[in-house]
Each structure stands twice: as C-alpha cells, then as structure tokens.
Amino acid sequence: MSWIRERELSFIERLTANILKAGPMPKHVAFIMDGNRRFAQKAHVQRQEGHSQGFEKLAETLRLCLNLGIHEVTVYAFSIENFKRSKEEVDGLMELARQKFSRLLTEQENLEKHGVCIRVLGDLTLLPIDLQQLIAKAVVATKAHNKCFLNVCFAYTSRHEIANAVKEMAWGVEQGLIKPSLSL
Ligand code: FPP
Secondary structure: OOOOOOOOOOOOHHHHHHHOOOOOOOOOEEEEEOOOOHHHHOOOHHHHHHHHHHHHHHHHHHHHHHHHHHOOEEEEOOOHHHHHHHHHHHHHHHHHHHHHHHHOOHHHHHHHHHOOOEEEEOOOOOOOOHHHHHHHHHHHOOOOOOEEEEEEEEOOOOOHHHHHHHHHHHHHHOOOOOOOOOOO
C-alpha cells in the first residue's frame, strides 16, 4: 500500500480537522512507531503483520497531517537498538522497508503534486546495501520538493548521532577544514 493516501476525509474527519484548524496548529509533529507487536498479539496475527499494519496506520496519519496542513512530520521508525531483535524480525522489517521505499519510488507524481520531500535520518551504513540505495534514490527523487517534509528516522539513535557528529567535527579540525576555536 502507498505512502500518500488520496482518499477524501470523511464527514467526522472533516469536522475534527476544522475544529483543530480553528486553533493554533503545530508546524512540525513527530511520531514514534510503537505497539506493533502488542497489536499483533491482541489481534492474533503474526508479528510481521503487526509491523505491516503499523505502517498502514502511519500512512493514514500522514494523510491526516497533509490535510491539516502540517508542514513537517518526523517518524521514529527504527532505532539502532532494534537491531538486537531476532534475525527473523530484523530481516522482516528490512524487507518491509525495502517494499515501502520501492513503492515510494513509483509514487513520484503524487509526491510532486503534494510537494513532499523525504529525508531519512540515521546511520544508514548499518542497513543492507540495497536498502541504502533505495533510500538514496527516494531522497534524491524528492529533494527539490518543498511544500511538506517527511523525516524518517531509520537506524537512528540520538547518542550515536551526537557521537558521530563530534567525530566528524574532530576529523574536520584534523584536516584543517574547521577552525578549532569558536568565536562567540
Ligand atoms: C514499534 O513497535 C515498531 C518498530 C520498532 C518498527 C517499525 C518499522 C517499520 C514498520 C518498517 C517500515 C517503516 C517505514 C517508515 C519505512 P514495536 O515492535 O516496538 O511493538 P511493541 O511496542 O508492541 O513491542
């Protein structure tokens, strides 16, 4: 299923959206994907189906954000710690991500129509190479769009990001690319 849902808002969704729009609207909203496995257990379906349904809920949420005119959405989908899950589960999630990013590449017309720019944040070197390539294609294909921004945190952990940024800065100083002194 696609990332961009075109379905019109239902009466109740329209009513709720209008009430929300009457007040101050956030410019940027972030979501943490959570509860996929608990949902699977409760619904007596396979864990992988729980993750698939989790993605469907995400796409529904993005549709509502688009309709509400929210300019930027960040989704925390997969942390570096999540690699510690069983091989079967991690492989299943990588396959799901593969399917979704491949699908995204077929939706370029729609992404252009809505001006959606996709950015993927995290240590992408930890992902399978074919997935890295798919993600790179999706990011490059939408980089000029500027009506709304979807940031997908994938293989993302803030401590790792900060440590990497500091390492890169130290390298920059070593190479003479950055001055070590800060003028405040
Ligand atoms: C959280 O639920 C979900 C995850 C850790 C994985 C979410 C990732 C995907 C669905 C892959 C595709 C996504 C994109 C955006 C391409 P949980 O497993 O922690 O569930 P629990 O809280 O019930 O244990």
